[in-house]
Amino acid sequence: MTQKHVSVLLNEAIALLNIQAEGVYVDCTLGRAGHSVEILKQLTTGHLYAIDQDEEAIKASYTTLKKVGENFTILEGNFVDIKAMLAVNNVKQVNGILYDLGVSSPQFDEGNRGFSYRFDAPLDMRMDVNNNQMTAQIVVNTFSEKQLADIFYQYGDEKFSYQIAKNIIKVRTKQAITTTNELVEVIKQALPQKVLKQKKHPAKKTFQALRVYVNNELEVLKKSLNQALDLLLPGGRVVVITFQSHEERIVKELFKSKTTNSEDKFLAKLPIDNLIKAKEFALVHKKPISPNQAELENNRRSHSAKLWAIQKVV
Numbered sequence: 514m515t516q517k518h519v520s521v522l523l524n525e526a527i528a529l530l531n532i533q534a535e536g537v538y539v540d541c542t543l544g545r546a547g548h549s550v551e552i553l554k555q556l557t558t559g560h561l562y563a564i565d566q567d568e569e570a571i572k573a574s575y576t577t578l579k580k581v582g583e584n585f586t587i588l589e590g591n592f593v594d595i596k597a598m599l600a601v602n603n604v605k606q607v608n609g610i611l612y613d614l615g616v617s618s619p620q621f622d623e624g625n626r627g628f629s630y631r632f633d634a635p636l637d638m639r640m641d642v643n644n645n646q647m648t649a650q651i652v653v654n655t656f657s658e659k660q661l662a663d664i665f666y667q668y669g670d671e672k673f674s675y676q677i678a679k680n681i682i683k684v685r686t687k688q689a690i691t692t693t694n695e696l697v698e699v700i701k702q703a704l705p706q707k708v709l710k711q712k713k714h715p716a717k718k719t720f721q722a723l724r725v726y727v728n729n730e731l732e733v734l735k736k737s738l739n740q741a742l743d744l745l746l747p748g749g750r751v752v753v754i755t756f757q758s759h760e761e762r763i764v765k766e767l768f769k770s771k772t773t774n775s776e777d778k779f780l781a782k783l784p785i786d787n788l789i790k791a792k793e794f795a796l797v798h799k800k801p802i803s804p805n806q807a808e809l810e811n812n813r814r815s816h817s818a819k820l821w822a823i824q825k826v827v
Contacts, residue, residue, distance in 0.1 A: 519547070519811075519812050519814070520544075520547030520548055520613065521613070521615060521754060521756075521804065521808070521812060521814060521815045521818045522754055522802065522804055522808070522815070522818055522820045523547060523548060523551065525802055525820055526548060526611060526613070526752050526754060526820060527548065527551045527552065527555075529750065529752045529797055529798075529802075529820065529822040530552065530609040530611060530750055530752055531609070531748075531750060532552060532555040532556070532559075532608075532609065533559065533608055534555060534556055534557040534558065534559055535556075535557060535558045535559045536556070536559045536607075536608030536609065537559060537560050537561075537562070537604060537606075537607045537608055538552050538556070538559065538560075538561050538562070538607060538608060538609045538610070538611070539561075539562045539563070539564065539595065539599070539607055539609070539610045539611070539741075539744075540552060540561065540562070540563040540564065540611050540613075541564050541592040541595060541610060541611060541612045541737065541741070542564070542565065542592070542611070542612055542613045542614065543563040543564060543565035543570060543571065543574050543587065544565065544567075544570055544574070544613065545570060545573060545574060545577070546563070546573075546574035546577045546578055547613075548611055548613055549561060549563045549574065549578060549585070550577060550578065550581055552611070553578060553581045553582045553584070553585055554581060554582075556582065556584055558584075559584065559608075560584050560585065560586070561578075561584065561585040561586070562585070562586050562587075562588055562598075562599060562602065562604065562607075563578070563585060563586070563587050563588065564587075564588045564589075564590065564591075564592045564595065564598065565587070565588075565589065566589065566590055566591050566640050566641035566644075567640055567641070568589075568642075568643070571587055571589055574587065575587055586602060588602075591640075591641065591733060592612070592733070592737045593733040593736050593737050595610075595737055595740050595741060595744070596740045596743070596744065599744065605744070606744055606745070606746045606749075607744050607745065607746065607749060608745075608746055608748070608749045608750075609745075609749055609750050609751070609752070610741045610744065610745070610749075610750075610751045610752070611751075611752045611753075612734075612737075612738075612741075612751075612752070612753045612754065613754045614730075614734070614753065614754060614755050614756055614760050615754065615756045615814060615818070616628060616724070626638070626639075627648075627649060627650075627693055628720070628724060629693065629720075630693055630696075630697050630714055630716040630717065630720050631714075632693065633692055633693055633694040634692060634693050635650065635691060635692060635693075636648065636649040636650035636653060636690065636691060636692060636693060636695075636696060637649060637650065638720075638723055638724045638727045638728070639727060639728065640728050641728075645727070645728065647727050648727060649696075649723045649724070649727050650689075650690070650691055652664070652723060652726065652727065653681060653685070653690050653696060653723070654685050654689050654690060654691075658675075658678045658679060658681075658682050659678075661674075661677075661678035661681055661682075662674040662675045662677075662678035662679075664722050664723070664726050665677055665678060665718070665719050665722045666722075667722070668721065668722035668723075668725040668726055668731070668759065669718035669719055669720075669721045669722030669723075669725075670718060670758065671718040671719055671722060673703060673704055673705075673708070676703040676704070677699075677700050677703045677704070677719055679703065680699055680700075680702055680703035681696075681699055681703075684699050684702075693720075696716070696719075696720075697715075697716045700715055700716045700719050701715055701716070721757065725759070730760075731759055731760070731763060734760060734763055734764075735763055735767070738751070738753070738763070738764070738767055739767070742771065742794065742823070742825070745825040746825065747825055747826070747827055748824065748825065749824070749825050750797065750822055750823065750824045750825075751822070751823050752820070752821070752822045753820070753821045753822075754818055754819070754820050754821075755801075755818070755819050755821065756814075756817050756818055756819075757817060761801075761819060764821050765821075768794075768796060768821060768823045771792070771793065771794040771823065772792055772794050772795055772796050772823065773792075774792070791826070791827065792826065793825060793826060793827055794823050794824065794825055794826060795823070795824050795826050796822070796823055796824075797822035797823065797824050798821075798822060801819035801820055801821045802819070802820040803818065803819055803820075804816075804818055
């Protein structure tokens with residue numbers, strides 16, 4: 514049975530968007546419309562643009578949003594093209610943009626997309642099955658030992674990346690690894706007993722790394738966030754929900770670069786007024802927001818979530 518998708522940090526994210534009823538907002542990660550529904554509820558003459566590259570998500574969410582209002586447009590594509598997609602709709606500036614970087618529950622729970630180590634399915638892991646030709650199966654069966662080890666370590670923080678990569682090479686010389694269950698077994702064979710006995714699933718980090726690589730998630734996020742900041746009207750905000758350390762690093766470093774200057778501390782000590790230039794952006798919260806205890810207990814996917822927000826000042 515498919516688990517209903519529960520949006521993480523829903524109320525907090527919507528509050529940080531500081532929605533104006535007549536404003537224009539973008540949900541870069543429509544998914545099953547959890548956040549989009551709440552944004553749409555607060556709009557009167559405003560408009561919501563929602564982006565997704567998953568056809569199944571778009572079909573399901575369109576029906577959901579129609580029950581709430583008419584003033585929305587779903588844009589099919591990757592949010593790396595946010596500026597171009599909005600420009601086609603004659604939108605050049607917006608009041609707020611939201612990113613929920615977690616993979617939606619249906620993608621994990623339905624199993625047929627190959628994202629989950631809990632269900633047997635073809636090794637795919639593509640968000641966009643129509644335009645992305647790279648699959649997890651191609652990576653696992655054709656990449657070199659070093660390439661695989663680098664992917665598992667860089668995108669999954671897998672300490673046993675070399676051992677897993679080595680065993681993949683060994684197994685695939687006899688038979689191609691084509692399903693999630695087959696890959697899980699190969700991973701387990703490469704890990705020591707002390708790791709296999711831990712509560713966390715032994716394949717979690719490797720599967721995360723493959724998904725991130727197949728969908729080029731980190732590079733896409735960097736490019737999209739820079740465009741998002743350019744799109745903001747004064748007072749507008751970009752709100753991001755991250756779920757893993759690599760995403761956190763990208764958001765933290767970009768937001769820091771936009772709101773601080775390495776020379777500010779030095780200039781502040783000099784007896785010269787107005788020497789420090791006002792920044793174009795400001796952090797809404799100095800530290801990211803984490804889920805409260807109630808959410809942590811009720812939604813297992815919220816444990817690694819962090820909420821970030823930046824506002825255009827001028």
